[in-house]
Amino acid sequence: MCMFCKCNTYKESTTTHVVNYKNCIIVIKNVPCIEYEECESKFYSDDVAEKLEEMVNVAKKMMQEIAVIDYTKVT
DSSP: OOOTOOOEEEEEEEEEEEEEETTEEEEEEEEEEEEETTTTOEEEHHHHHHHHHHHHHHHHHHHHHHEEEGGGGOO
């Protein structure tokens, strides 16, 4: 159930995750999520959230001004 709209109806989808870190923008596209149909809120599974954290930490080490990473291309 969605914590915002209390809707029980959702679909599997993808989204773009954006992190602003010390004057750097990290963009991770094609991130799997569930999207509630009523309010369109998006949530990540625990596994996806953990992988996102790892990907963001790698991007932070690169310290580029802009980093764009495709979730589906990282193993």
